Amino acid sequence: MNKYDMSERNQWKKILSRMALVLISVVIIVLFIPRNSGPQFRYDVGKPWMYGSLIAKFDFPIYKTDEAIKQERDSLLRNFEPYFNFKENMESAQMTRFFEDFTGGLPGMPATYTNIVADKLHQLYKSGIMGATEFSSIAQDTTKMIRVIDGKTAYSVRISRVLSTMTAYEQIYLDERLAPYRAQLQRCNLNEYIEPNLIYDKERSEAEKNDLLGQIPLASGMVLAGQKIVDRGEIVDDYTFRVLSSFEKETQRRSASTTAVPSTIAGQVIFVSLFIILFTMYLGMFRRDYFSKPRSIAMLYAMITVFPILVSLMIEHNVFSVYILPFAMAPIFIRVFMDSRTAFLTHIVMVMLCAAAVKYQYEFIIVQLVAGLVAIYSLRELSQRGQLFKTALFVTLASCAIYFALQLMTDNTFTTIDNSMYKYFVINGIMLLFVYPLMLIIEKTFGFISNVTLIELSNTSKDLLRRLSEVAPGTFQHSIMVSNLASAIAEKIGAKAQLVRTGALYHDIGKMQNPAFFTENQNGVNPLDNMSRIDAAHIVINHVTDGLKLAEKYNLPGVIKDFISTHHGAGMTKYFYVSYRNEHPDEPIDDSLFTYPGPNPFTREQAILMMADSVEAAARSLPEYTEFSISNIVNKIVDGQLKEGYFEYCPITFHDIAMAKQVLIERLKSIYHTRVSYPELKKPALKRDDEE
Template structure:
């Protein structure tokens, strides 16, 4: 209810289907069973959630049934088809999924209507074969949901899984440019994406959203590649010529630069959220602590060392913040043992919890505990020790 786009979409769909049904009945145009009512729960399931999709479908079907001569039959068939559509389409990321859903909806229509006819008719020769033709046409029209999803996404400001899958293709312009100009950051982003996606699967968060957000969270580093250690080569560190405040500002700017790049390349708002929140309102600790060590007894200008934020406000952005910090810190471990990796993960995530970064997002202590165990497992696998191959004795 807080999002105007979501509310507008719900009302538009309900009103459109009610008006269309009324016009077809009033003017005796074809048959209402040609109308793909199952498209309503599919669209809402993709953009919102299953519960909203089911309730909207029920309301629409009940209103439309008022105009019909046989409303009970209509309600029974449409509700069954709607439920099958919702449960067969958990996450739309491929065109083949929609085709499978259309087949299942046709079969549901046919099965439920056939059962209804067996109750009301005594003679199988009196079955209404024409209705099954209408159901087949209904399934064909249901396939038009795919192009319609693209139009609704742009019109109402949603981000579907199909778009996220397209954006996560590393051959698209922005990610390819990133792999060429900041290869170290690109590799870091790939590792973070793997960590975050695995954690999202375990706690039931939106996996594809986290994976895509992780790939883009550091795109701002393309503006000043050499100022970030993962892209430095030959031991040259440009920070040596800057004060701690200046260095902090260059590092902090990768968030604002990232948002500008995202705006320039028309990335969805959902991806921009990962760019702005992956450091939250945290500090550039290396430069902040270094400044304090050099100026004992003095207090620095906190804002000059603090990221613009905001702090994470969803489970997905919280997962990315944890994965980003853990992956970056893991590269500085002197040795990779089970104990050192476990201590590192606990230390970093516990400090983030203590500093209050997750107060504004609906993540639980149980989720955080699960995420920790996922990170430990994955990092042990990434930094596993290899056996040394023996030399052939001559």
């Protein structure tokens, strides 16, 4: 297979993978979106109708409010008579036990008192005895009636005429005939012979209650198809509120039918697909650098998928309010790792997809768009924790302000403003602070690096840099100089200054393996002079591979490793190569023995480092530092790199290179203090004595 066929195959593979990503995103989002179709309006009693004229498209009943239905239920239940079965055999069983236990009479009492107690127990059982639990739940209302079933007959009894097991026991001691012997009666434990003979019939009571409640009509009127419900600007009164609520309820009931669900899903698929396809087109047309990187596009699609899923779950299960979700977190991540325009467009797509599951879409979209814009504007670069606190505060204040404005536009008065939403905005701002710890997860998952991490890595007291300063102090100072030059160039041309600064600090860490073989660490003696040119070149070239090994050992990010591998590109160690050719003019030379492993720079920041590194090293060898000598060496080195094709696959412009040379010249002039040579004062000639 030739190179062209391979390229075409890779192109088709990339296209198919992106199509699969779009399809998976659409399926996942649609799978979670609730199936609540129909119109979704926001309205309150005493406030104007904000939408157009609403006409009924079908007949529907006007449902009563929950409060009205509850009042009718309570009214019916006050007259409801629960059923109790009268157990006649309960008395006979307990009386038999009583006479068996006291055949010799009650202790300490005359024999006639046994019959008196038995007669009292008979009267109690005749009145009816209920369990303490059932009695306490009914007896609160003394006018309450119960329905007693005795065989095939049923009759109503007022609860005040019925006894509980406790009151029945107390009635025995209230009998005047037994008053003289109360102490003796207490020792007889007469409560053991008092058992309920009115047993609650739960099944019959519940059936009767359900039949009674089933007679309550849920509706009080009808609205016919074609009838106007409300018009724009009309004040929503109690009746109109009931009609609108009934209309939404009936619409949802109809949409739950088997014919409505497929149409709802079809609409959701079209809605979600349209936004994701438009987002994909934007990436393919305007952000191909992100579109070609699997990790970048994975993070973008993860952002526009995760939040709609969370919103759908919260709506479906009625958990808290969707306004506590920190939607501004997504544009913050994308702004920090990518750019503002992509962050804003991603935020728009994400909010619109979330709105498909939210009831009051207009309000939700406006609030979240403002929050996202404020987050992007207030956090251009995340380099300190304090910046995140400011952003969270600004987002919270902006959300509160825009919501307050929306309320004023619809309520027209301060007295009716709903303040319950503001607590959700505060919670949202607090949750937005979790951006800081989550950023590490995003970096590890998708291979990005933030300014916070770069600043931490550029701390010269870190293990690797501290070791570099101790083992190879000359290389460390060279790296500091290069980092300052490179970051100055990056700031001038609009590149990532902190990234190139950090990369410059680590680009020569491989020299720690053999520091004495590099000029900046030597004190007059160069051990390479006593070695063959090939071996010397091998040692110098190896500082790139040694640096990559150290970077791997210390878990440095991939973008920092790229600076190590590209700062010499696929160039040659010209000093040793030219020397070898001069020494062996007639021998064939294997150029790979004198060539760095590469690759050449493929980002602007890597190109900046290559220029700054080469120029700074060459400037050290200048015999004198004048404006001409510095300008000459800078132009010679940078133009040579450009001519040899080091920047061929790097997105750096001629204008960027010209600005880079200008910055290098100015900075080196400042570093080496070049100045105009001052003229020497000529001494006057001495006069001879005869001239005086």
